[in-house]
Every structure is written in C-alpha cells, then in structure tokens.
Amino acid sequence: MKTSEFIERFNELDTPYGETHYEISATKEESFAHGVVINVFKNKKFEITAARLPERVNAWDFYGGTPFSPEMLELMAELAKTPPEEREEQPKYVILNGLPHHGTCYYFLIDVINGRLLPRNLDEVGRSRPEDFGNYDKKHLDRCKKALTPELAAAVDIMKVTFERAVELTEKSKHDDLD
Template identity: 75%
Template sequence: MKTSEFIKQFNELDMPYGETHYKMSATKEESFACGIVINVFKNNKFEVTAARLPEGANAWDFYGGAPFSPKMLEFMAELAKTPPEEREEQPKYVILNGLPRHGTCYYFFIDRRYGQLIPNNVDGAGIEKHASFSEEWLHDCKKMLTPELAAAIDMMTVTQERAIELTEKSKHDDLD
C-alpha cells in the first residue's frame, strides 16, 4: 500500500462509536521522525497524537487510549506490512518544451534508439499518463545523449506536479 493511498483512505473513515466532535487524521510526519502520524482533533483543534509509524518501520507506536475502528486497524496493518521501499511513490518528471499554453503541455520524449528529443504535446489530463517519466528512466535516457543535450534536459525538467500546475494555470492564458 502506498502512503498516499493509506492517508486518503484512512482520512475518509469515521471515528468509532460515532463521536461527532472528534476526528482522527493521518498525515506524513516531517518533524519528529519521518513517517506517518495519526492525530486526534477535537472541534478542529489538535488534541493528541494517537499513533506513529516511523519511516522504515513495520510496527506502529500507539499513544494513549484513542479508539480505532477495525477498518482503521486493518488499513494500519496493511501499511505496516508493506515494505518501506514500496510505500513511497517515486517522483515523476516532465521535460518541458516551453511553457504550457491554453491548457496544453508541450514536452519532449527522448528517443533512446537515436539519441534524439521528440517534441510532443498533451492536454493537462494526459500529463501523468503520457508526459511523465521516472527519475531512473530519465537517467538511463540521458546516457544516450550528448553531454550538452543531457545538460539541457536537466534545465528543462520539472516535477510532474509542477507541469500539471503550470498547465492548469495556462488554461486562462486567453483571459490575460
């Protein structure tokens, strides 16, 4: 199970016993020890940390007596059973061929066979499927290119999230 899947599914669950003014929320933890933290909120204010799954660990640390529903515990067990290296989604990248315009992302695909850049475009909805590449794929492809072209690729590469953001923002270009 991916961390993002766990957070989304866990946060959609209701508190056990139908408690209306309490809410449990899972999130990535940055401060204490990277990993996942589950906090309890009362009337939208932080109340207590209920559990932590430190980065790389396969067992949750529980704090206090916060009630967990069987479904919550099931999701928590599934995440803990997932090997740590499989929990995180690998970042994706897009090689931009200029700034997106009118909701269209212009990008390059690398033809590894001939060591060439192939210009292409896709609407914003297709970026993830057609224009995004893993870091490993980019690294392997750049080996087929001249050093100058590989350096240029580095300058044109942005994260998938940034490409989507720029493309969404460009939908309103004609309103400027």
C-alpha cells in the first residue's frame, strides 16, 4: 500500500458522516524521523499525536490511548505490512534542456553506452506516455549518471526536474505567444 493511498483511505474512514468528534488526520511527516503520523484535533485545535509509523519500520507507535475503529486498525496494519520501499511513490525525473517553449519540452536522454546526453523534444507532454519522455526514477538516474563524467553528472543534477514539473512548465509554455 502506498502512503498516499493510506492517508486518503484513513481520512475517509474518519469522516463517514461528514464531521466527527475528533478530527483524525494522517499525514506524511517531514520533520520527525520521516514516516506517517496521525494527529488528533479537537475543535480544530491540535490535541495529541495518536500514532506514528516511522519510515523504515513495520510497527506503529501509539500515544495517548486514542480510540481507532477496527477498519482504521486494519488499514494501519496493512500499511505496516507493506515493505518500506514499496510505501512511497518514486518520483520520476526529466532532464530539461532549457525551458519548454510554445508547448514543446526540450529534454535530454542519457546515452549510457557513449557517456553523453542526447537532446530530444516532445510536443504536448500531457498526452504522452511517460516512458516516451525520458523519465528516470532516482535509482535508474543514479545508475545512468555513472556512465557520465563527474562534471556532466553534476550538470544532470542541476537540470533534472520532476515529471510533474516538466508537464506543468510545458502546459504553461503553450501560451507563450500571449505574453
């Protein structure tokens, strides 16, 4: 189970009738040991952290005796059983070759055989298949960068953006002629 799926399903269970006595929300914790945290709010004010599943752990820590429904506990168990590396969606990266212009995205592919960057462009990114757009997940990108010189690998780190950001920039550039 992906963390984002857990958060969405957990919050749906928490508010089956539109409003609950306790507003329990699951969020991706960024500041404390990374993972998922469930905070309890009463009257829209933070009251207590009820549970936390640290990033690379398969057991929840519970605090304060907050009651959870059986469905919530089942969902929490399902997330805990999921191997940590499968909980997170792996972001995809695109190596931009300049800003998109008039709806065309200019990007690079890494030629691992010859250790160079190959320029490409793609029109209407939003309708393309991601594999046609030179997407790299972090592990694949790191492996491909090993074929490059250290300077070129560093340049790739500067030029990479998430696939979503590349799509956003390309969509925005469709209206370049209106400026």
